Amino acid sequence: MIRTLRQSTLGSRLGALASPGLALLLSLTAHCSGPQTKGFPKGGLNASEANRGNTSLLQNFWCLPASQMPREELSALLRSLASQRVPLKAWQLSCLANLAAQQGLQDDFEFYPPNLLLFYNLSQVSEANCRAFIHHAAQGDTELLANLPNQRVALQHTALACLGRPHLQLSASDLRLLGVLVCDLEAPQIVTSDPHVLKNLLQCPRLTVTQTTAFNTLLASGKTQIGPPGSWNLEELKALGPLATYISPHLWEKVQEAVGLDFFRSVVAAYRASQLSRHDTMRFITNFLESKANSVSSRLKRRTGSACVRGNITAATLHDDLFLVHYDCTQLESCLGTRVLRANLDPLLQHPLPAECQRVVKAKLAQIYPHGIPEDQLRLITSLVYLYSLAEIGQWNITSGDTVMVLLASDAALENQTEAVLQKYLDHNGKVTGALLVAIGGSRLCWMSLKQIQIIQPSEFRLAGAPDISPCPQSRKDVLFAKAREVFRNTSTVGEYYYLIRPYLGGAPLEELQYLAQANISMDIDTFTSLNPFMLKNMSVDNVRNLLGQNVGDLQKARSHPNVILWMHSHNMSDLSEMGLDTSPTLPYVTNRPPNTAYPPSALIHTSNLPGNDGVAPASGSPSFHLGYLSLAVAVPSSLLWLLLCEAPSGPIGTAHKALRPWTLPMVLTQDSQTPEHQIQEQRSC
Secondary structure, X not given: OOOOOOOXXXXXXXXXXXXXXXXXXXXXXXXXXXXXXXXXXXXXXXXXXXXXXXXXXXXXXXXXXXXXXXXXXXXXXXXXXXXXXXXXXXXXXHHXXXXXXXXXXXXXXXXXXXXXXXXXXXXXXXXXXXXXXXXXXXXXXXXXXXXXXXXXXXXXXXXXXXXXXXXXXXXXXXXXXXXXXXXXXXXXXXXXXXXXXXXXXXXXXXXXXXXXXXXXXXXXXXXXXXXXXXXXXXXXXXXXXXXXXXXXXXXXXXXXXXXXXXXXHHHHHHHHOOOOOHHHHHHHHHHHHHHOOOOHXXXXXXXXXXXXXXXXXXXXXXXXXXXXXXXXXXXXXXXXXXXXXXXXXXXHHOXXXXXXXXXXXXXXXXXXXXXXXXXXXXOOOHHXXXXXXXHHHOOOOOOOHHHHHHHHHOOOOOHHHHHHHHHXXXXXXXOOOHHHHHHHOHHHXXXXXXXXXXXXXXXXXXXXXXXXXXXXXXXXHHHHHHHHHHHHOOOOOHHHXXXXXXXXXXXXXXXXXXXXXXXXXXXXXXXXXXXXXXXXXXXXXXXXXXXXXXXXXXXHHHOOOHHHHHHHOOOOHHHHHHOOOOOOOOOOOOOOOOOXXXXXXXXXXXXXXXXXXXXXXXXXXXXXXXXXXXXOOOOOEHHHHHHHHOOOOOOOOOOHHHOOOOOOOOOOOOOOOOOOHHHHOOOOOO
């Protein structure tokens, strides 16, 4: 179900695994993996076939057949996953870690993928192996633990405990041990750490506001490897990678002008080559240009108003990587003629234009094409798509699936624009194919109209792979599940059905979940936390125990997840305790992820403490982690907040507010919290 990311041979190590268990595993993954999915095979896959280059089979590993493998074969499989560096998803890693624990294979962790260690039962890590375990696990991607907040806390708790001493000032050796786990440290710990902490921060997918401040404080001190800002050179700045995009305007003012301009050129080139995301690029552009805002030339431009003082923009001007340094958005409007724009639209849009400049370009394009932009030009304006209204999109002619892919594959198109762009294509006898769905990404399914979803042919739907529909509003998840069930309901076995339907279970009704609970499918915790919270809260303790099967212990790792909190609060503590679930107040958690879902995180915070030795003042946005107090904040989707605090809808599943008797949830909704418009339409008023 997962698209192949790379192709290479499995080698002799995997060939040695030939057995009925491995044959079943490879056979099922070979025929269940999207986008080639066509059904299950009649027979197995032998070792000689595996030797001829099927790394993709390992990438499409799933737990049900793997659970039937003998201990030795499972161990060899884990080693193969590491040696081949096979990228696996959280739902694969969590159940695989449980299989390793059940087979007594945890002590061989040094031979396994670092990402697998993130999902280990950390209470089983011995003190003697603590440092080696953390060193290996810290090479993994902690973003995989997004749905296991308690596990992420426990991982850092274990890591800091391994240091064996107070950790307010982390040494270079401490930092080498902690690796990417430094990304969850508080800002004060970052500032007081050894300057080599920059190497750790390079591994962070993003910095919080407070971490950004700490990062700039470190750089301003001049004590890092690159010295004070006035001494920085181009190579040192490039070595910072995306981390350099967090450098503040105040520090850019201290950098030698020639060095700063050279680095600006390198950022624009990296953006143009898709080596740097637009988000990171625009952060840098904003900071750097702000540092130049008080220059003499900038003051001159402000005094001259809208007059073109920089000179008319030409084709040569647009090929200059310093174009945005020389021309702000006001000068772009004044100095860019429509004739030059028509002939040089592509090179202009290759620059990371600020939103104001993008609006200038859109207005000029409207002058050039008053009756709608031609299709060949549509493929050039992907970064501008979000600016166009439905009426304006209605003027476009979209006859090619390639045009749809280009317009929707980027993050620029918004929700209702997805439906409008696709409809223009369908109006010209276009067809929604599996290849198109894969190209534009699974989240685009969220914004297709109900009619557009229904007309997808079952054969094409099967080819869509395993789309991530977590950003979808619940009503759309329900529709997508109904479509998927229609497509996959005639599969031959429950295991096959579950493998195919798993990505869509966020829209499954209660009856479907109860059916799966009796089918011995051992749902992974990542899928479990994505279920409809209204349906989940009505599942009994026995239902959930049966549904998770061998993965039931993972509830402890996810008990601060909003959906798990809701389910726990709908049952008696005694029942949960019998299940082996800790019923003490759940740890709060703050997500450090970008707002890439349909439900923006609300500022919902409640605190609890665990006994320990030290205390470090928390900083917003990053999980506080130390031996004294473990303080995280739960970022609860606004839909769940409404569920908890407002009157629930009537009906058999409309008693959420009555189910919170075992504990209370001390939460606060800030004035900045908002509910998406499409979600408000689905909710009853409080």
